[in-house]
Amino acid sequence: MRNKNGLIFGVLLLAILGVFFIKEKNKEKINQEIVVETQKNEVKLGVLQLLSHPALDTIYKGLIEELARQGYEEGKNLKIDFQNAQADQSNLVAMSSKLVEEKNDIIVGITTPATLALANATKEIPIIMAGITYPVEAGLIADEKVPGNNITGVSDRTPIKQQIEIMKEVLPNLTKLGILYTSSEDNSIKQVEEAKKIATDLGLEIKVAAVSGTNDVQQVTESLASEVQAIFVPIDNTIASTMPTVAKVAQEFKIGVFPSADTMVADGGVLGLGVDQYQIGVETAKVVIEVLNGADPAKTAITLANEGIIYLNERKAQELGIEIPANIKEKAQIVGNK
Ligand code: TRP
Numbered sequence: 224m225r226n227k228n229g230l231i232f233g234v235l236l237l238a239i240l241g242v243f244f245i246k247e248k249n250k251e252k253i254n255q256e257i258v259v260e261t262q263k264n265e266v267k268l269g270v271l272q273l274l275s276h277p278a279l280d281t282i283y284k285g286l287i288e289e290l291a292r293q294g295y296e297e298g299k300n301l302k303i304d305f306q307n308a309q310a311d312q313s314n315l316v317a318m319s320s321k322l323v324e325e326k327n328d329i330i331v332g333i334t335t336p337a338t339l340a341l342a343n344a345t346k347e348i349p350i351i352m353a354g355i356t357y358p359v360e361a362g363l364i365a366d367e368k369v370p371g372n373n374i375t376g377v378s379d380r381t382p383i384k385q386q387i388e389i390m391k392e393v394l395p396n397l398t399k400l401g402i403l404y405t406s407s408e409d410n411s412i413k414q415v416e417e418a419k420k421i422a423t424d425l426g427l428e429i430k431v432a433a434v435s436g437t438n439d440v441q442q443v444t445e446s447l448a449s450e451v452q453a454i455f456v457p458i459d460n461t462i463a464s465t466m467p468t469v470a471k472v473a474q475e476f477k478i479g480v481f482p483s484a485d486t487m488v489a490d491g492g493v494l495g496l497g498v499d500q501y502q503i504g505v506e507t508a509k510v511v512i513e514v515l516n517g518a519d520p521a522k523t524a525i526t527l528a529n530e531g532i533i534y535l536n537e538r539k540a541q542e543l544g545i546e547i548p549a550n551i552k553e554k555a556q557i558v559g560n561k
Pocket of ligand 1: 353354459463484
């Protein structure tokens with residue numbers, strides 16, 4: 224009896240060991256295959272950026288550095304085709320077709336206008352959005368949970384209600400609020416609609432002013448600044464690229480600008496609730512890798528870069544004599560100081 228049990232035990236043990244051994248061997252094989260694949264295959268990554276401004280340049284930096292940290296390095300297994308449209312719509316169209324014709328494996332769109340141009344150029348190559356404020360409203364995807372097409376990625380949205388509420392806390396006597404944005408930016412149009420409604424509900428009188436491009440920023444800001452006590456700016460590319468001018472004009476009228484991005488606060492704004500631009504790039508890189516590893520963009524939900532952070536330009540606040548309540552200051556990250 225004892226011997227029989229021993230025999231059964233021995234056979235079982237051998238069988239278990241055998242299965243384990245085969246499994247380990249297979250694992251090794253799979254690992255080897257993946258390594259060989261990535262070594263052999265160079266990933267062709269296209270990137271289309273609308274223009275240069277500090278926020279977008281930081282997003283790109285975060286993207287490239289995170290890709291490298293995850294093993295995708297230019298010159299090794301990654302080829303990057305970076306295109307900057309210098310804020311020109313015809314450049315966006317031409318560069319989008321070029322990125323598609325050159326058969327990039329995957330393309331990153333930095334800004335709403337750039338991603339819209341890419342979406343027109345291809346329905347097949349996966350497009351990854353890097354910091355797109357309202358992808359559904361801009362017509363890029365059907366649904367944030369289930370995009371439904373070749374587009375997915377990261378949004379940089381922050382709650383506008385919270386932003387206007389913080390402004391009211393910082394400026395208790397605020398009654399007339401200006402909103403400055405660019406009429407051709409889909410991302411801004413939707414934010415302004417929302418801001419207008421929220422501010423009106425909070426009892427503020429609103430004056431909205433739109434620029435058509437960088438050329439009329441100075442003049443439009445001047446006329447707006449003469450009529451209001453503070454200016455709110457949404458996540459807007461044209462204003463981000465001309466933020467020093469906007470801040471300078473506002474300063475002449477002794478009023479503060481309250482933008483929605485860290486870099487815009489640093490460039491002369493007073494305070495704003497925004498997301499970390501570098502983090503947008505990092506999150507975008509993660510989605511790029513997910514899709515390279517086989518995830519279907521149509522079924523990959525949009526990521527939010529992070530929950531808003533309060534950014535404060537302390538020196539600017541001092542210059543304008545704006546006192547920041549202690550509870551806000553405590554939570555804020557200090558930026559800029561110019
Ligand atoms: N969200 C913008 C868009 O959808 C792009 C953007 C990202 C941006 N970060 C920004 C614009 C900071 C201004 C400031 O086009």
